[in-house]
Amino acid sequence: MTQTHDDEIVHRELNTDREEPAVAIAEVVADLEGKQADELTPTYNCIDGIISELYSNPPSPEAQITVEFTYSGYRITVEQSGAAEFVKVT
Template sequence: MNSDMAENENVHQSPEKTVIHTELTPTEDGDPQVTVAEVVAELEGKNTTELTPVYEAIDHFVSNLFSSPPPATAQAEIEFTYEGYRITIHQDGTATFRKIA
């Protein structure tokens, strides 16, 4: 894991280094899908341009969860596989990345 990820106080990594808990924060353009790609790229030591675009894995569901969210009482979450990680994103912005490959 690179130093940027290690310095982020919102990232909690399990001792096995296979489960990452973080809070998605908006990028400059405000797209949470970009943030998902950035987290995975950082975990894998790659540039985001080396990864498959997130929308090919999940379309715009991640963006819609934040741009037009259901009521908070719905406690909505999205779960999908992307670049060897099983990713769960909760409506409140918390996310879990589990290495599966």
Template sequence: MSDTVDDEIVHRELETDRQEPVAQIVEVVAELEGDRQDDLTPGYKQVDHILQHVFSDPPVPEAQVKITFSYEGYRITVEQYGKAQFVKL
């Protein structure tokens, strides 16, 4: 994962070939909050399945698929090729 920070927005590049992609979301939020992953709410299985499907069989680039959801006080947007934004709510 690579990252950049623009004021209030944290950008990360997720690994699209990893199993359980939502685990990466939990890792990032734990890092941002200075918490252990075990201290956070488990990631959403529904989101994990959606991300796995989008990452394993991405639509054409023109589709510009983005998945946005809230988790542990962050609004998170993940694009079809693994770019992710984390915005503290």
């Protein structure tokens, strides 16, 4: 049975020191969908290197940068601290 997360905000903390932090996003979405991460569209096709840049060259903490995008049916908000929210949109 596939778990559904309609109207639910799923919170996760991403590892900001990870070499490829965008892969963590695919892993969370895959987990929510009961799939393997390699079954999803590569995150690079959707968000390029934005998340890596956010963590590798972060602005000062006072900037409080947030990135929001849609990936594989989820509206995802990622904060520079590593906090992330996933909301199913399809």
